Amino acid sequence: MNALLLLLTHPAARLVLWLVLVFAFIGFNAIILVWVERKVAGYVQLRPGPLHVGPQGLLQPLVDGIKLMGKQLVTPAQGDKVLFWAAPLLAFAPAIVCFLPLPFDARFKPLPMNLGLVLILAFSGLGVLSLCLAGWGSNNKWSLLGAARSVAQAVAYEVPLLLCVLAVAICTGSLDLYAIAGHQGAWPWQWYAVKNPLAFFIFLVCAVAETNRAPFDLPEGESELTGGFHTEYSGMGFGLFFMAEYANMVIVAAVAAALFLGGWQGPFLPGIWWFLLKIYSILFFIIWLRWTFPRVRFDQLLNISWKWLTPLALFDFALAVIVVSIRSMK
Amino acid sequence: MKRIKKAFTGLKSLAVGLGVTGRAFYAKNVTVIYPKEEVDNLASYRGHVELVGKEDAPDVPKCVACGSCAKACPSNAFTILCPVPPKEGEAASDPPVMGPAPQRGAKTPSKFILDFSLCSLCGQCVKTCPTKGLRFSNDPYLVSFTREDLKLDLLARLHSQAANSQPVPVPDTESVDK
Amino acid sequence: MHDAFDSAIRGDLSSARFEPGPTEDKLILSMGPQHPSTHGVLRIMLELEGEYILRAEPILGYIHRMHEWMAEQKTYLQFIPNMGRVDYLHAMAWNWAYAGAVERLAGIEVPERAEYIRVAVTELNRISSHLVWWGAYLLDLGAFTPILYAFDDREQILDILQSATGSRLTYSYITIGGVYDDVPDDFRERCIEFVNRLRSRLPMYRDLVTDNVILRGRCEGIGVLPVDMARRYGATGPVLRGSGVASDVRRCEPYGVYDRFEFRVPTYPEGDAMARYKVRLDELEASCDIVEQVVSSLPEGPVTAKVSRVFKPPKGEACMAVEGARGKILVHVRSDGGLKPYRVKLRAPGFSNMSLFSELAQGVLLADAVSILGSLDLVIPEIDR
Ligand code: SF4
Ligand code: SF4
Numbered sequence: 001m002n003a004l005l006l007l008l009t010h011p012a013a014r015l016v017l018w019l020v021l022v023f024a025f026i027g028f029n030a031i032i033l034v035w036v037e038r039k040v041a042g043y044v045q046l047r048p049g050p051l052h053v054g055p056q057g058l059l060q061p062l063v064d065g066i067k068l069m070g071k072q073l074v075t076p077a078q079g080d081k082v083l084f085w086a087a088p089l090l091a092f093a094p095a096i097v098c099f100l101p102l103p104f105d106a107r108f109k110p111l112p113m114n115l116g117l118v119l120i121l122a123f124s125g126l127g128v129l130s131l132c133l134a135g136w137g138s139n140n141k142w143s144l145l146g147a148a149r150s151v152a153q154a155v156a157y158e159v160p161l162l163l164c165v166l167a168v169a170i171c172t173g174s175l176d177l178y179a180i181a182g183h184q185g186a187w188p189w190q191w192y193a194v195k196n197p198l199a200f201f202i203f204l205v206c207a208v209a210e211t212n213r214a215p216f217d218l219p220e221g222e223s224e225l226t227g228g229f230h231t232e233y234s235g236m237g238f239g240l241f242f243m244a245e246y247a248n249m250v251i252v253a254a255v256a257a258a259l260f261l262g263g264w265q266g267p268f269l270p271g272i273w274w275f276l277l278k279i280y281s282i283l284f285f286i287i288w289l290r291w292t293f294p295r296v297r298f299d300q301l302l303n304i305s306w307k308w309l310t311p312l313a314l315f316d317f318a319l320a321v322i323v324v325s326i327r328s329m330k
Numbered sequence: 331m332k333r334i335k336k337a338f339t340g341l342k343s344l345a346v347g348l349g350v351t352g353r354a355f356y357a358k359n360v361t362v363i364y365p366k367e368e369v370d371n372l373a374s375y376r377g378h379v380e381l382v383g384k385e386d387a388p389d390v391p392k393c394v395a396c397g398s399c400a401k402a403c404p405s406n407a408f409t410i411l412c413p414v415p416p417k418e419g420e421a422a423s424d425p426p427v428m429g430p431a432p433q434r435g436a437k438t439p440s441k442f443i444l445d446f447s448l449c450s451l452c453g454q455c456v457k458t459c460p461t462k463g464l465r466f467s468n469d470p471y472l473v474s475f476t477r478e479d480l481k482l483d484l485l486a487r488l489h490s491q492a493a494n495s496q497p498v499p500v501p502d503t504e505s506v507d508k
Numbered sequence: 509m510h511d512a513f514d515s516a517i518r519g520d521l522s523s524a525r526f527e528p529g530p531t532e533d534k535l536i537l538s539m540g541p542q543h544p545s546t547h548g549v550l551r552i553m554l555e556l557e558g559e560y561i562l563r564a565e566p567i568l569g570y571i572h573r574m575h576e577w578m579a580e581q582k583t584y585l586q587f588i589p590n591m592g593r594v595d596y597l598h599a600m601a602w603n604w605a606y607a608g609a610v611e612r613l614a615g616i617e618v619p620e621r622a623e624y625i626r627v628a629v630t631e632l633n634r635i636s637s638h639l640v641w642w643g644a645y646l647l648d649l650g651a652f653t654p655i656l657y658a659f660d661d662r663e664q665i666l667d668i669l670q671s672a673t674g675s676r677l678t679y680s681y682i683t684i685g686g687v688y689d690d691v692p693d694d695f696r697e698r699c700i701e702f703v704n705r706l707r708s709r710l711p712m713y714r715d716l717v718t719d720n721v722i723l724r725g726r727c728e729g730i731g732v733l734p735v736d737m738a739r740r741y742g743a744t745g746p747v748l749r750g751s752g753v754a755s756d757v758r759r760c761e762p763y764g765v766y767d768r769f770e771f772r773v774p775t776y777p778e779g780d781a782m783a784r785y786k787v788r789l790d791e792l793e794a795s796c797d798i799v800e801q802v803v804s805s806l807p808e809g810p811v812t813a814k815v816s817r818v819f820k821p822p823k824g825e826a827c828m829a830v831e832g833a834r835g836k837i838l839v840h841v842r843s844d845g846g847l848k849p850y851r852v853k854l855r856a857p858g859f860s861n862m863s864l865f866s867e868l869a870q871g872v873l874l875a876d877a878v879s880i881l882g883s884l885d886l887v888i889p890e891i892d893r
Contacts, residue, residue, distance in 0.1 A: 044351045045656040047361040141537050143560060145874070169726045214650060215722055224875050226543060292351040293344065294722045295650025298559065308337065340721030349714040351653060360660050371667045374692070376674030402817070405584035452589035452680040453688055458817050466674060 071235035077088025083137030146228025389492035412436035581824035592678030686812030731880035745835025750784035752777035
C-alpha cells in the first residue's frame with residue numbers, strides 16, 4: 001500500500017493516472033454535455049428534450065454513442081483513406097494533451113510546468129488541421145468548402161484570442177494557468193472578468209468561433225454545406241469529431257474560467273467544484289447562444305474578427321501593458 | 331461614431347434575443363409526450379369512414395349496396411361485393427360468385443372493404459351516399475406495418491361496434507347533413 | 509476503374525451543361541435534390557468559384573405528380589382532394605381557385621355564409637403557411653429555435669381548421685358550390701382567441717428575429733429584385749410586394765367577398781430578402797385583421813349551393829385567380845360538357861418566383877444564395893405539380 005502511494009508521487013505515474021482520468025473525464029463530459037445541450041435546446045424550444053432513456057434521458061447520449069459505434073464506417077470511393085481516417089483521430093488527440101495544464105485544483109498538478117497556456121494554445125491550433133484534412137480527404141466538395149472556411153476562420157480568430165490571453169498573462173506575469181488563476185481571489189471583484197471585461201468578452205466570442213459553435217459554425221453550416229467537413233463521416237468517425245468538439249468546448253471554457261473567473265477559487269466549496277461550476281456556466285452560455293441566433297455569413301464573420309475584435313483586443317492589450325508598467329514603476 | 335452606435339444596437343438586439351429564449355427556458359413545455367399522454371384535440375379529426383348501422387338494428391348497415399360511394403371515391407378505396415345473381419338458366423353456385431356492387435337483387439353488401447392506405451380523407455363518399463350510410467369514424471390511431479392491415483373490413487367493424495357498445499353511440503350525422 | 513466510375517456519375521441530362529470547362533478552379537456542385545435548404549426536392553446546379561456563384565440553374569421534376577393530367581381522368585368533384593396536395597402549405601387557396609373556376613364555369617351561386625367561411629379559413633391557412641415559411645427560413649439561416657415557436661402558433665390554427673374541416677393539412681374543404689361542412693359553433697371565439705394570441709406573440713418574433721443584427725446582416729441588401737425584373741419573370745405575391753408593387757389579387761381583382769373587408773396590402777420598396785421577410789410578417793397581421801372581421805360578421809344561412817352529385821358543367825371554359833401565400837394562383841378549367849374536365853391548367857406562383865433565382869444568385873455567396881432561395885418561399889410540390 002505504501003509502495004503504491006510512493007509510486008503515485010512519482011511524476012510519470014501521476015501523468016499516467018492523469019491521462020486515464022482525462023479520458024474518463026472527456027467521455028463522461030461528452031455524455032453530460034450532449035445531454036445538457038439537448039435539454040437546453042428542448043427547454044428553449046418549449047419541449048422537454050430527451051426523456052426516456054435513464055432518469056430524465058440522461059443515458060440517451062450513451063445509447064447514441066453505442067449506436068454510433070455499431071455503425072458501418074464508410075470511406076468515400078475516391079477519398080484519401082489515410083487522411084480521411086487520420087483526421088478524426090487528429091481532432092481528438094490534441095484535446096487530451098490540452099487537459100494536462102488545466103488547474104482543476106491548487107493541490108493537484110499532473111504536469112508541473114510554467115508554460116501551460118502556451119501548450120494549450122499550440123495544441124488547440126492543431127484542431128483546424130484535422131478539419132482541413134477531413135475536408136480534403138473526403139473528396140467531397142461540400143467538405144472541401146467547409147475545410148476552407150474552417151482555416152480562414154481559425155486564422156482570423158486566433159489573433160484576437162491570443163491578444164486578450166496575453167493581456168491577462170501580462171497582468172500576472174506568468175504563462176502558468178495555476179499562477180494566473182491563483183493570482184485572482186475568491187470573489188468576483190478580484191477576477192479578471194471584472195477587472196478587464198473587454199478581454200473577457202473578446203475571449204468568449206473567439207472561443208465560440210474557435211470551437212466552431214453556432215452562430216459561428218460555418219465549417220459545418222448544415223443548411224449551407226449539408227455537413228461541411230464531416231459530411232462524409234459515419235459512425236465513430238463522426239463520433240470522434242463530435243467528442244472532440246465537446247472536449248474543445250470544455251477546454252476553452254476551462255481556460256476562460258482559469259483566466260478570467262479565478263479558476264478553482266471560491267468560498268466554502270472545495271476548489272474542484274468551483275472550477276467545474278464555472279466551466280459549466282460558461283458552457284451553458286455557449287449552448288444558449290447556439291439555440292438563439294442565426295448563423296453569420298462568412299465575410300461578416302471575418303469582418304467581425306478583423307474590423308472589431310482584433311483592434312479592440314490590441315487596444316485592450318496596450319491598456320494592460322500601460323497599467324502593468326505604471327504599477328511596476330511604483 | 332455611427333458604426334459604433336450600430337454595433338451597440340446590434341449587441342443589444344442579441345441580448346434581447348437571448349432574453350426571449352431565456353424566458354422560453356422557464357416557460358411551460360407545449361409538447362405532449364405521446365405514449366404517456368395523449369393530445370386532446372382529436373375529437374374533430376375525420377379518420378377513416380365507417381358504416382352506420384340502422385337505428386333499430388345497430389349491426390345491420392344502412393347501406394343498400396348501391397355502389398355510388400365506390401364510384402365517387404377519387405382513390406378507388408372501396409371494394410364492395412355482393413352476390414352476382416345467377417345467369418339465365420344457370421344454377422346458383424355455392425358459395426355465390428361475388429361481384430362489385432351494385433348487383434341486381436342485393437340489398438345489403440356482403441363485403442365492404444375500405445383500403446385506408448388509398449383513402450385521401452376527402453369525404454366524397456360520405457357526401458354521396460344516398461342513405462347516409464357512411465360517416466367518419468374520428469379514429470386517428472391507424473398505424474400498421476403492412477398495407478394489408480389497412481384494408482378495413484367495415485362490416486366486421488360495424489358488427490363488433492354493435493356488439494361492444496350498448497347503447498349505440500349517436501352517429502354524428504349532424505355535421506354530415508348540413 | 510475510376511474512369512468508368514467517373515463517366516457513370518457524370519453527365520445526367522441536366523448537369524451536362526455544367527461539365528468542367530477549361531478553368532480548373534471552378535467547382536461544379538449539385539445542390540439538392542437532397543439538401544437541407546432546398547426544401548423538398550429542388551435541385552440546383554451551381555458553378556462556383558470559391559464560394560461565389562457564377563451560374564445557378566434550378567432543375568425540376570423530382571416530385572412531378574401529373575396533377576393536371578389527373579384532372580382529366582377524374583370527375584370534377586373527384587379532383588378536389590388533389591388541389592390540397594399541390595401546395596400543402598396553403599391548400600385552401602388552391603381548393604378555392606379550383607372550386608371557384610368550376611363555379612364560374614357552371615354558373616353556380618355560392619351562398620353568402622360559405623363565402624365568408626372560405627375567406628376565414630383561407631386567411632387562417634395563409635397565416636399558418638407564413639409561419640412555416642418563417643420558421644423554415646430561419647432554419648436555413650441557421651437559427652434552430654424560431655421554427656418551433658412558429659409551430660406552436662401554427663398548431664392553434666390547425667386545431668381551429670381541424671374543428672371545421674376534420675383534417676390538419678390537406679383539407680378538401682372548399683367544394684364546388686360552397687364548403688364541405690359548416691363551421692362549429694365555437695369557431696368565432698376560437699378565431700378571436702387565436703388572433704389575439706398571435707398579435708401578442710408578434711412582438712416576441714420581432715425581438716427574437718426581426719431585430720436581430722445577425723439576421724439583418726443576412727437579409728438586408730441580399731438578392732435585390734428590381735421591379736422590372738420581377739415583372740419580367742412574372743413574380744407575384746410577397747416577392748413582388750417586397751419590390752414595392754402593391755399587387756394583390758384580393759385587392760386588384762377581388763373574388764369572393766374580399767371587397768367587403770378592410771385590410772392592408774403591405775409593400776416594401778427595397779426589394780431585398782429583408783423586404784420580402786417584412787411583407788410576410790406584415791401579412792400575418794393583415795390576415796389577422798381579415799379573420800377578425802369575417803368571424804364577427806359571419807352571416808347565417810346554408811353553406812353549400814345545390815350541386816348535383818352527377819355534376820356536368822356546360823361546355824366552355826373559366827378561370828379563377830386567387831391570392832395564395834406564395835402569390836397569384838390561377839386555375840383554368842375547360843369543359844367539353846362531359847363528366848370530366850377536358851383540361852385543367854394550374855398556374856403555380858412558385859414557379860415564376862423560382863425562375864428568378866438563377867438571375868438573383870449570380871455572383872453572390874453560397875450562403876446568400878441559401879438566404880435568397882429561402883426568401884422566395886418555394887414549395888417544390890407546387891412548382892412541379
Ligand atoms: S374519404 Fe374520399 S378517398 Fe376516402 S374513401 Fe371516401 S371518397 Fe374515397
Ligand atoms: S353509397 Fe352508401 S348505400 Fe351506396 S354502397 Fe356506398 S355506403 Fe352503401
